[in-house]
Amino acid sequence: MTDLAISFEDVAAAHARIAPFAHRTPVLTSTTADALVGGSLFFKCENFQRMGAFKFRGAYNAIAQFTPEQRAHGVVTFSSGNHAQGIALSARLLGVKAVILMPIDAPATKVAATRGYGAEVVLYDRYGEDRDAIGRRLADERGLTLIPPYDHPHVMAGQGTVAKELIEEVGPLDVLLVPLGGGGLLSGCATAAKALCPDCRVIGVEPEAGNDGQLSFRSGAIVRIDTPKTIADGAQTQFLGNYTFPVIRQRVDDVLTVSDAELAATMKFFAMRMKIIVEPTGCLGAAAAFGGQLDLRGKRVGVVLTGGNVDMARFASLIADAA
Amino acid sequence: MTDLAISFEDVAAAHARIAPFAHRTPVLTSTTADALVGGSLFFKCENFQRMGAFKFRGAYNAIAQFTPEQRAHGVVTFSSGNHAQGIALSARLLGVKAVILMPIDAPATKVAATRGYGAEVVLYDRYGEDRDAIGRRLADERGLTLIPPYDHPHVMAGQGTVAKELIEEVGPLDVLLVPLGGGGLLSGCATAAKALCPDCRVIGVEPEAGNDGQLSFRSGAIVRIDTPKTIADGAQTQFLGNYTFPVIRQRVDDVLTVSDAELAATMKFFAMRMKIIVEPTGCLGAAAAFGGQLDLRGKRVGVVLTGGNVDMARFASLIADAA
Numbered sequence: 001m002t003d004l005a006i007s008f009e010d011v012a013a014a015h016a017r018i019a020p021f022a023h024r025t026p027v028l029t030s031t032t033a034d035a036l037v038g039g040s041l042f043f044k045c046e047n048f049q050r051m052g053a054f055k056f057r058g059a060y061n062a063i064a065q066f067t068p069e070q071r072a073h074g075v076v077t078f079s080s081g082n083h084a085q086g087i088a089l090s091a092r093l094l095g096v097k098a099v100i101l102m103p104i105d106a107p108a109t110k111v112a113a114t115r116g117y118g119a120e121v122v123l124y125d126r127y128g129e130d131r132d133a134i135g136r137r138l139a140d141e142r143g144l145t146l147i148p149p150y151d152h153p154h155v156m157a158g159q160g161t162v163a164k165e166l167i168e169e170v171g172p173l174d175v176l177l178v179p180l181g182g183g184g185l186l187s188g189c190a191t192a193a194k195a196l197c198p199d200c201r202v203i204g205v206e207p208e209a210g211n212d213g214q215l216s217f218r219s220g221a222i223v224r225i226d227t228p229k230t231i232a233d234g235a236q237t238q239f240l241g242n243y244t245f246p247v248i249r250q251r252v253d254d255v256l257t258v259s260d261a262e263l264a265a266t267m268k269f270f271a272m273r274m275k276i277i278v279e280p281t282g283c284l285g286a287a288a289a290f291g292g293q294l295d296l297r298g299k300r301v302g303v304v305l306t307g308g309n310v311d312m313a314r315f316a317s318l319i320a321d322a323a
Numbered sequence: 324m325t326d327l328a329i330s331f332e333d334v335a336a337a338h339a340r341i342a343p344f345a346h347r348t349p350v351l352t353s354t355t356a357d358a359l360v361g362g363s364l365f366f367k368c369e370n371f372q373r374m375g376a377f378k379f380r381g382a383y384n385a386i387a388q389f390t391p392e393q394r395a396h397g398v399v400t401f402s403s404g405n406h407a408q409g410i411a412l413s414a415r416l417l418g419v420k421a422v423i424l425m426p427i428d429a430p431a432t433k434v435a436a437t438r439g440y441g442a443e444v445v446l447y448d449r450y451g452e453d454r455d456a457i458g459r460r461l462a463d464e465r466g467l468t469l470i471p472p473y474d475h476p477h478v479m480a481g482q483g484t485v486a487k488e489l490i491e492e493v494g495p496l497d498v499l500l501v502p503l504g505g506g507g508l509l510s511g512c513a514t515a516a517k518a519l520c521p522d523c524r525v526i527g528v529e530p531e532a533g534n535d536g537q538l539s540f541r542s543g544a545i546v547r548i549d550t551p552k553t554i555a556d557g558a559q560t561q562f563l564g565n566y567t568f569p570v571i572r573q574r575v576d577d578v579l580t581v582s583d584a585e586l587a588a589t590m591k592f593f594a595m596r597m598k599i600i601v602e603p604t605g606c607l608g609a610a611a612a613f614g615g616q617l618d619l620r621g622k623r624v625g626v627v628l629t630g631g632n633v634d635m636a637r638f639a640s641l642i643a644d645a646a
Contacts, residue, residue, distance in 0.1 A: 275631030308598030
């Protein structure tokens with residue numbers, strides 16, 4: 001355990017660091033949702049987090065630990081969207097310059113919001129160019145500190161505060177369902193959950209088309225895939241991280257997948273029955289709960305809703321097409 | 324004061340009665356919204372209430388006080404939607420038969436949801452027929468007890484628990500903005516607010532096309548208008564009630580109006596910036612806050628969001644057309 005990137009103490013320290021600046025997001029329940037699965041679901045609503053997603057937590061936790069010299073030079077990152085906004089907002093709050101590398105096909109709301117927070121946005125083609133290389137070059141050229149979207153201990157610890165808050169509010173859980181992209185959120189949440197309620201089964205949920213995490217978890221080595229095409233734009237990662245994967249192997253119990261059709265149906269459920277807007281990626285955990293893969297009867301189930309940043313036109317179109 | 328229909332004690336008793344069955348809805352805040360008005364806004368999210376609107380509170384409070392004989396015969400009501408669902412759900416929870424008179428042009432989601440709760444739905448033409456007369460005839464013929472949507476002390480007291488919860492959670496307010504249809508919510512909330520923080524200015528907000536409440540408040544007598552055409556389908560009332568109007572005159576400080584365009588723009592703000600779905604009627608109070616009619620700088624402002632029951636197609640269309 002000692003060689004893992006983060007411990008519960010890191011999550012607790014992150015929580016003390018971000019609590020004055022992050023929203024303590026509400027936990028919603030739904031009798032309709034409970035009836036569907038036969039258990040008690042607790043939805044942790046990070047779509048109500050600042051900038052609309054949990055990513056603010058990890059970003060703030062990372063930049064807040066910069067040295068004075070790092071703060072003076074600035075931060076750079078690459079992101080399909082929410083991490084970008086998290087870095088941009090955190091940097092502004094901490095008075096640090098931010099440069100964000102975003103894919104050309106990122107949702108327009110996310111690009112606009114990132115620029116709105118005062119960050120410089122550099123666009124690249126995610127199907128052709130290597131974002132890591134571009135990010136590292138920018139960092140070298142300008143003396144910027146690179147904070148990647150998930151594979152960084154300070155980011156992971158920050159994201160773990162989601163599960164810490166949830167369990168502290170509702171009590172011990174039998175199951176915790178967490179969307180999985182690169183594993184920052186899952187590794188952090190698993191670390192918090194296993195410390196606070198060791199019997200809780202922690203399950204990561206990926207889009208079917210982007211099942212690198214499941215392949216990696218089951219084979220015991222990081223598996224790389226091509227950039228997956230899925231409506232879950234926040235989980236289009238190609239591989240788990242060198243920091244996140246060992247934590248996931250140690251502290252996570254399983255990784256499941258759901259289809260894009262299940263994500264759209266879940267997004268519609270949230271809109272019509274619970275009156276909340278959850279982006280496709282944010283529906284991963286809930287779609288697994290509703291999909292019948294797990295026997296949740298009589299169980300207390302935490303479900304992380306990661307974000308709500310979706311273009312209104314895209315939202316309307318996905319809802320209209322959903323089952 | 325003694326001849327008014329409800330006192331704060333009635334609201335407190337209603338709260339004890341409904342608390343085990345109603346959701347204690349969250350209060351959301353938004354730094355973006357605060358920046359727009361220069362004050363601190365506290366949004367009481369009754370769109371997250373059971374059946375998607377505050378109406379559950381008053382309906383449950385009324386039926387829970389039925390005599391055994393009334394319970395055996397059943398309840399009847401007329402409603403454009405949310406009160407119908409509130410009565411239907413409350414009746415089911417209390418084992419009472421419910422008959423609901425609904426306008427033919429009520430939103431399809433509301434008719435379906437009402438039937439889904441096991442109620443018998445009777446449709447009528449709201450531009451041609453007198454719903455009061457039909458309701459009273461049904462009540463006579465079948466021995467049902469009529470619980471009208473707003474003009475009933477038990478309904479008013481139940482709705483007042485919205486403001487009681489809000490103020491107990493966030494502390495004293497300088498201003499409280501409450502959507503106004505027939506005045507059940509406004510009279511109840513004003514009663515709670517003036518008891519808990521007497522200096523709070525309580526303001527009702529109506530759609531421009533349905534300004535009977537403003538005309539009545541300013542003239543000192545109940546003014547009747549034709550059924551107004553507005554997107555705020557929950558505020559298409561033609562006149563305040565014999566119980567609600569005296570309470571409003573005594574305990575409310577002003578009544579303002581907003582346009583349908585302001586309602587649609589506010590609905591879009593909630594969706595895009597706060598990730599919540601609020602029906603047009605539910606946006607009345609917030610639209611007044613954003614519209615610049617009030618100087619809210621430095622003020623602590625409570626805003627009641629009454630419900631979230633809107634067809635997804637209608638929601639998408641209103642959002643697409645909004646400013």
